[in-house]
Every structure is written in C-alpha cells, then in structure tokens.
Amino acid sequence: MENIKTFLSHFFVTGDPMIYGADASIALVSVAIVFVLTYFKKWKWLWREWLTTVDHKRIGIMYIIAALLMLFRGGVDALMMRTQLALPNMHFLNSEHYNQVFTTHGTIMIIFVAMPFIFGLMNIAVPLQIGARDVAFPFLNAVSFWLFFFGAMLFNLSFVIGGSPDAGWSSYAPYAGAELNPGVGQNYYLIGVQISGIGSLATGINFLVTIAKMRAPGMTLFKMPLFTWSILITSIIVIFAFPAFTVALALMTIDRLFGAHFFTIASGGSPMLWANLFWFWGHPEVYIVLLPVFGIFSEVIATFAHKALFGYVVMIWSMIAISVLSFLTWLHHFFTMGNTAPVNAFFSLSTMLIAIPTGVKIFNWLFTLNKGRIEFTTPMLWALAFIPNFTVGGVTGVMLAMAPADYQYHNSDFLVAHFHSTLIAGTVFGVFCGLHYWWPKMFGYLLNEKLGKWSFWIFMISYNICFMPMYFLGLMGMTRRMYTYPAGLGWGPINFIITIGAFGMGLGFTIMAANIIWSAIHGKRDTTGDPWDGRTLEWSTSSPAPEYNFAHIPVVSTRDAFEAMKEEERKGVKRRQLPFEPIHMPNNSGIPFIMSAFFFVAGFGFVFEWYWMGIPGLIGIVICLLARSFVYNDHHHIPTDEIERTERAAGRFS
Amino acid sequence: MQEHKNTAVESEPAGFPWKQVIGLILSLALTFLALWIAVGLSLPVHVTLTLIVGLAVIQALIQLFMFMHVLEGTDTSHQILGLIFGIFVAFAMVAGTLWIMYFTL
Ligand code: HEM
Ligand SMILES: [Cu+2]
Numbered sequence: 023m024e025n026i027k028t029f030l031s032h033f034f035v036t037g038d039p040m041i042y043g044a045d046a047s048i049a050l051v052s053v054a055i056v057f058v059l060t061y062f063k064k065w066k067w068l069w070r071e072w073l074t075t076v077d078h079k080r081i082g083i084m085y086i087i088a089a090l091l092m093l094f095r096g097g098v099d100a101l102m103m104r105t106q107l108a109l110p111n112m113h114f115l116n117s118e119h120y121n122q123v124f125t126t127h128g129t130i131m132i133i134f135v136a137m138p139f140i141f142g143l144m145n146i147a148v149p150l151q152i153g154a155r156d157v158a159f160p161f162l163n164a165v166s167f168w169l170f171f172f173g174a175m176l177f178n179l180s181f182v183i184g185g186s187p188d189a190g191w192s193s194y195a196p197y198a199g200a201e202l203n204p205g206v207g208q209n210y211y212l213i214g215v216q217i218s219g220i221g222s223l224a225t226g227i228n229f230l231v232t233i234a235k236m237r238a239p240g241m242t243l244f245k246m247p248l249f250t251w252s253i254l255i256t257s258i259i260v261i262f263a264f265p266a267f268t269v270a271l272a273l274m275t276i277d278r279l280f281g282a283h284f285f286t287i288a289s290g291g292s293p294m295l296w297a298n299l300f301w302f303w304g305h306p307e308v309y310i311v312l313l314p315v316f317g318i319f320s321e322v323i324a325t326f327a328h329k330a331l332f333g334y335v336v337m338i339w340s341m342i343a344i345s346v347l348s349f350l351t352w353l354h355h356f357f358t359m360g361n362t363a364p365v366n367a368f369f370s371l372s373t374m375l376i377a378i379p380t381g382v383k384i385f386n387w388l389f390t391l392n393k394g395r396i397e398f399t400t401p402m403l404w405a406l407a408f409i410p411n412f413t414v415g416g417v418t419g420v421m422l423a424m425a426p427a428d429y430q431y432h433n434s435d436f437l438v439a440h441f442h443s444t445l446i447a448g449t450v451f452g453v454f455c456g457l458h459y460w461w462p463k464m465f466g467y468l469l470n471e472k473l474g475k476w477s478f479w480i481f482m483i484s485y486n487i488c489f490m491p492m493y494f495l496g497l498m499g500m501t502r503r504m505y506t507y508p509a510g511l512g513w514g515p516i517n518f519i520i521t522i523g524a525f526g527m528g529l530g531f532t533i534m535a536a537n538i539i540w541s542a543i544h545g546k547r548d549t550t551g552d553p554w555d556g557r558t559l560e561w562s563t564s565s566p567a568p569e570y571n572f573a574h575i576p577v578v579s580t581r582d583a584f585e586a587m588k589e590e591e592r593k594g595v596k597r598r599q600l601p602f603e604p605i606h607m608p609n610n611s612g613i614p615f616i617m618s619a620f621f622f623v624a625g626f627g628f629v630f631e632w633y634w635m636g637i638p639g640l641i642g643i644v645i646c647l648l649a650r651s652f653v654y655n656d657h658h659h660i661p662t663d664e665i666e667r668t669e670r671a672a673g674r675f676s
Numbered sequence: 677m678q679e680h681k682n683t684a685v686e687s688e689p690a691g692f693p694w695k696q697v698i699g700l701i702l703s704l705a706l707t708f709l710a711l712w713i714a715v716g717l718s719l720p721v722h723v724t725l726t727l728i729v730g731l732a733v734i735q736a737l738i739q740l741f742m743f744m745h746v747l748e749g750t751d752t753s754h755q756i757l758g759l760i761f762g763i764f765v766a767f768a769m770v771a772g773t774l775w776i777m778y779f780t781l
Pocket of ligand 2: 352
C-alpha cells in the first residue's frame with residue numbers, strides 16, 4: 023500500500039494547484055471529446071476520413087490544428103513566464119517551475135509549433151502548386167504526421183506525469199545528464215523530440231522527391247512557384263541537418279539510460295560536444311523555419327501587388343546560398359565557450375555573410391511592391407509587417423555575430439529579443455500570413471477580413487511593445503532564464519511593459535481563434551477557387567480542392583502558370599474540354615496511426631526505463647512495418663463518372 | 677491504362693528484396709562489431725578509433741549501394757549533386773568539430 027502511494031505520488035506530478043487544474047482540464051476535455059464523438063456517432067467518420075487518411079490536404083489540416091493547439095500551450099507558458107517577471111520579487115512561479123516552463127515553451131514553440139505549422143502549409147500548397155495529385159509517398163506522409171503528433175503528445179504528458187524537463191530547449195550537458203538531472207523530465211525531452219524528429223526527416227525526403235519528380239509537364243525548375251522552391255531547399259536542409267540531432271539525442275539517451283559518458287567529463291566524454299552537435303542541427307533548423315515563410319511572403323506579396331515577383335532568379339540563388347552557408351555558422355551560438363580567436367573569427371564572418379543573401383531578399387520584396395497595385399488584405403498586412411520587423415531581428419543578429427561584442431550580451435535578454443524578432447516577426451507572421459492566404463483553399467470559405475485585421479494590428483503592435491523594450495532590458499544587464507530579480511535595478515517598469523505586450527499578443531491570437539470559429543459559420547464562400555486573383559496553380563482548381571486535386575493535370579509553359587492561363591482566357595483563347603480519365607489514387611491506411619501509437623508506448627516505456635513496456639512497444643513497431651510490406655492492394659482508381667459528378671458540383675463541368 | 681506522368685508510380689511486387697535484406701544484416705553486423713571493439717576489447721584509444729571509423733566508412737558505402745540507389749535512376753546529376761552536398765556537410769561537421777574542440781583555450 024505504501025509502495026503504491028509513493029509510486030503514484032512520483033508518477034503524477036503533485037503539489038501544485040496549477041497542475042491539478044491542468045489534470046482536471048485534460049480529463050474534462052478528454053471526456054467531452056469522447057462524449058461528442060459517441061453522441062454524434064462520429065467514431066467511424068473520424069477513423070475513416072481523418073486518422074487513416076493519406077490525402078496531403080487533410081494531413082496538412084491536421085498538422086495545422088495540432089500546431090495551433092501547441093501554440094496555445096506554448097503561449098500559456100509564455101504568459102506564465104511574463105507574469106512571473108512582471109514585477110520584481112514575484113512569487114507566481116518558483117525557480118524550479120520557471121525552468122520547466124521556459125524549457126517546454128522553447129521546445130514546443132520550435133519543434134511542435136513552427137515546424138508542424140510549416141509542414142501543414144507545405145502539405146496543402148506544394149502538390150497543388152506543382153500540379154500534382156499527391157506527394158510522392160502518401161503513406162510515408164501519414165507516418166510523418168502521426169510520429170510528430172505522438173512525439174508531441176509524449177512531450178506534453180511530462181507536465182502531469184513524471185515532471186517536465188528543465189534544462190532549456192537546448193538541453194545542454196552536463197546539466198541535462200543523469201547525474202545532475204535525475205528523474206524522467208529530460209528523458210521526455212530526448213524521446214519525444216526524437217520520435218517527432220524521425221517524422222520530420224521523412225517529410226524532408228518526401229517533399230524533395232515530390233518536387234523533384236512530380237511536377238506538371240512543362241514546369242521546369244525555374245518555372246516553379248517560389249514557395250515550392252523554398253520548400254525544395256528546406257527539404258534538403260532537413261535531410262542534411264536532422265541526422266546530427268538524431269545522433270546527439272540518441273547519444274544523450276544512451277548516457278542517461280545506460281550510463282554511457284559521451285557528454286560527461288568523467289571517463290573522457292565532452293559536454294561541449296553536445297553544444298557542438300546540437301547547434302550543428304540548431305542553426306540550419308532556424309532556416310528550416312524561416313525559408314518556407316520567405317516563400318510564403320514571396321507568393322503573397324506578388325499576389326497582392328498584382329505583379330510578378332521582382333528578381334525571381336536572384337531570390338532562388340540567395341536561398342541556395344543561405345542553405346550552404348547555414349551549415350557553416352553553428353558556432354555563433356557558443357562564442358563564449360572558450361574557443362580560440364581564429365575559430366571565433368571564422369564563424370563570426372560566416373554568420374555575417376549569411377546576412378547578405380537575406381538582405382538581397384528584403385530588397386527584392388521591396389522592389390516587387392514598387393509600382394504595384396497593392397491590395398491590403400489580411401495576408402498582405404502580415405507580409406508587409408514582416409519586412410521591417412524581421413529586419414530588426416536581422417540587424418541585431420549581425421550585432422550578435424560579432425564575437426567580441428557577443429561577450430557583452432550573450433545570453434542576455436538582448437538575445438531573447440533577437441530570436442523572438444526572427445521567430446515571431448519571421449516564422450509566426452509568416453505562418454499566420456499563409457494561414458489566411460490558403461484558408462479558402464483548405465476549407466472553401468474565407469476568413470473574415472475585419473476580424474483578421476483586428477487580430478493583425480493587435481498582435482503586431484503588442485509584439486513591438488513586448489520585444490522592443492526587451493533589447494534595452496538586455497543591454498541593462500538582465501540575463502535570460504532568470505526567474506526573478508530584485509527591485510532597484512531599474513528593470514521593473516520595462517518588465518511590466520513587456521508583460522503588457524505579451525498579453526496583448528495573447529489577445530490578438532484569441533481574436534484570430536474567434537475569427538476561425540466565426541468564419542466557419544458565417545464565412546464568405548469561395549465559389550471560384552480563386553478568391554485573391556492568384557498567380558499559381560493552386561488557385562486553378564476548386565476550393566476546397568477535390569480529392570484528386572486536378573481533373574486534368576495542367577500543362578505549364580511559363581512562371582506564374584495560372585496567371586498566364588487567365589491571360590489567355592482574357593484574350594479569348596478557348597480551352598478545349600478534354601474527356602476525363604480514371605484517376606489513380608493511394609488507399610487510406612490505419613498503419614501509420616497504429617505504428618506511431620506503438621512509438622508512443624515504447625517511448626513512454628523508455629522514459630520511465632520500464633523495459634517491460636518499451637520492448638513490446640518496439641516489437642509492435644516492427645510488426646506494423648512487416649504488415650505494411652505485405653500490403654499489395656494499396657491504390658484505387660476514381661472512375662470517370664465520379665470525377666464528372668465532383669466537377670459538376672463544383673461548377674466546373676457542364 | 678494510360679497514367680499521367682506525374683502520378684505516383686504503381687507499386688508492383690518485385691520479388692524478394694535480397695539486396696536490402698543483405699544490406700540490413702551487414703549494417704547490423706558492422707554496428708555490433710564496432711560496439712564490441714569499443715566495449716568488449718580494451719585496445720589503445722587510437723586503434724579503437726581507427727577501427728570504428730573504418731567500419732563506419734564501410735557501412736556508409738553499404739547504405740549508399742544497398743539502400744540509396746546511387747547507381748540507379750535516369751538522371752545522374754541528381755546523384756552527383758546529392759553526393760557532393762553530403763560530402764560537404766560531412767566535411768563541415770567533422771573538420772569543423774575537430775577544429776573547434778581541439779583548439780579551446
Ligand atoms: C506570445 C509570444 C511569446 C512570448 C511573450 C514569449 C516569451 C518568452 C520568454 C519570457 C522566454 C524566456 C526568457 C527567459 O527567461 O530566458 C522565452 C524563451 C523562448 N522562446 Fe518565446 N515567447 C513567445 C513566442 C515564441 C515563439 C513563437 C517562439 C518560436 C517559434 C519562441 C521561442 C522561444 C525559445 C526557443 C525560447 C528559449 C527557451 C530557452 O531558454 O530554452 N517564443 N520566450
Ligand atoms: Cu544560429
């Protein structure tokens with residue numbers, strides 16, 4: 023009896039009212055979901071239409087829903103931190119709790135918000151932009167999604183079962199090692215991130231092959247839309263950067279679970295090697311979450327300036343330059359770890375070099391706007407706001423790149439402000455921009471413009487209230503990851519303003535969520551498939567796109583292929599109505615979901631070092647792999663009369 | 677039936693995948709051999725390192741030929757570009773790490 027009691031009090035996180043609140047709300051939400059699904063008899067529908075789907079558009083939607091939920095969780099973490107820091111000597115979070123919160127905030131925002139949001143948007147847009155009917159490996163695509171999903175769930179479970187990791191999102195050794203950090207928290211980080219990382223790697227491979235092999239006839243590489251180009255380059259970075267992280271996570275897992283010493287000084291390991299491997303992935307990672315939004319902004323700015331993008335080829339070469347350089351800058355994250363001067367000088371220079379192609383892109387966007395007929399829609403507002411706000415992040419990045427100066431503000435709030443300038447004004451503005459832009463393609467109706475603009479202005483202004491003062495706070499000496507500070511240093515008022523800004527961003531996000539709900543009921547239908555007068559092929563099919571995307575695969579002869587088609591139509595060239603042919607599509611499969619669930623079980627087992635659970639979990643994974651290799655009947659054909667019916671319902675066949 | 681060029685290739689059962697199975701077994705064998713050399717034998721550090729790096733290179737080649745289709749495909753430029761970028765990244769990582777780690781103050 024006593025044993026069971028001590029076990030339970032360690033298993034469940036106890037003693038904190040906020041965590042009991044979380045327990046209660048998780049239980050309530052779960053019960054509510056089960057109830058609604060049962061009451062409306064939706065279990066079968068959920069399984070057949072969503073959990074087993076291999077359709078890139080649905081997988082994209084699921085990625086985005088998951089990313090929005092995780093953004094909520096990461097945002098609540100942020101608000102908790104900002105509440106704690108609002109005034110000197112606050113007692114809202116204690117130091118231990120604060121460490122856990124910044125760790126889960128950082129990890130969730132990067133790995134479970136930024137990446138999946140981008141993966142969601144690229145799943146939706148890339149196959150449509152290149153005139154394909156799906157990605158190259160639809161089954162693998164579902165595997166990627168579910169691995170991400172279950173990895174994220176495993177990581178989030180740490181909050182209520184076992185305890186959260188607390189070594190920062192960068193999980194530096196030796197603090198993250200078994201000796202200084204006993205318990206399961208750090209295991210959750212290592213294994214949860216590892217599981218979703220496998221999915222990311224597979225996504226990289228999938229989209230590289232899709233873009234290389236499945237483009238519509240006539241679409242040569244230099245006729246691809248810029249978003250597709252950005253995803254091509256991002257996929258290459260994913261493929262070459264993620265293995266370093268996979269290996270680093272695996273080595274630290276071996277250290278923690280089996281007592282090895284890769285990252286401990288004892289027995290000849292090296293804690294610095296962790297930082298080295300982590301950032302060898304970590305720096306390319308920031309471009310993984312930035313290049314795609316550069317692509318989104320290029321599409322949106324060209325669309326709403328009603329002009330072809332300025333400097334298309336230069337844009338592409340600057341992205342290629344960034345992808346190469348991004349593998350040569352990683353040390354700028356640890357200039358202060360005692361490297362010699364030549365080492366610091368090299369990485370200082372390579373970092374500054376990377377600012378050049380980035381600056382080139384900024385000017386290209388500006389020249390695209392020049393003399394354009396600019397239309398201020400919500401997506402365009404996000405894109406326009408990106409340019410100056412992101413530039414602040416870029417300029418402060420160059421300041422941080424100067425190694426001697428970095429000794430002054432390394433790990434201060436100046437750094438925190440810098441990376442939020444790039445991650446929020448870059449990635450977050452970008453995914454919000456893409457969300458509004460492609461929403462009609464996903465669901466067949468538009469988000470409300472008025473609410474959209476309110477959420478934009480409130481979020482954007484609050485972002486500046488939050489992060490501009492933070493630069494000065496950093497220069498005044500406040501360091502990052504600091505859970506409280508004494509009065510009398512002059513930090514109080516600035517911190518209070520920052521907290522106001524943080525809550526303002528929360529309000530902006532809430533309005534966006536309200537907009538989603540409002541528009542789901544009252545949103546304007548998109549009957550044309552082309553609500554923005556778009557230029558690229560995704561706007562040439564109906565909204566939402568049918569299962570097979572295109573009844574006829576488009577034939578491409580120029581850049582901005584859809585704009586060219588519309589131009590021809592305006593000139594009175596009639597397009598011939600070709601007869602339909604049966605379309606070959608992949609079958610749904612439950613294996614990705616089930617296999618990823620086994621990953622979750624195995625992962626949970628290894629987190630607690632319960633091998634009786636971990637090993638059967640691994641066996642389950644292998645069984646799923648075997649089962650899949652014996653599936654021969656993995657595709658079907660959509661008959662012509664069904665295509666005809668679908669097209670007629672969309673008003674595209676008469 | 678006439679398929680459009682850019683729909684996914686139809687999968688057909690293509691006999692027993694001997695190549696992949698042999699590749700898998702060789703990879704596992706090499707991995708455990710490396711583990712045994714490092715943990716089971718107590719050779720001088722240099723010797724251990726040389727041996728396991730050698731095994732790693734062999735394993736990389738097995739991966740390239742057994743799983744990664746280097747000799748297949750119609751467009752060799754893809755293969756060559758991929759290999760060049762891979763070598764670049766591997767070099768940046770290994771040489772960069774050695775440079776960083778051995779020259780700390
Ligand atoms: C509402 C918006 C946000 C606010 C108010 C906010 C606030 C904060 C705060 C207060 C910290 C901890 C500072 C410290 O004590 O060291 C932090 C850390 C961090 N944030 Fe945010 N954040 C926001 C959004 C984001 C987003 C969107 C991302 C990424 C996409 C992000 C990534 C990070 C990372 C990586 C860290 C570092 C965690 C660590 O130190 O290990 N944040 N943020
Ligand atoms: Cu970096």
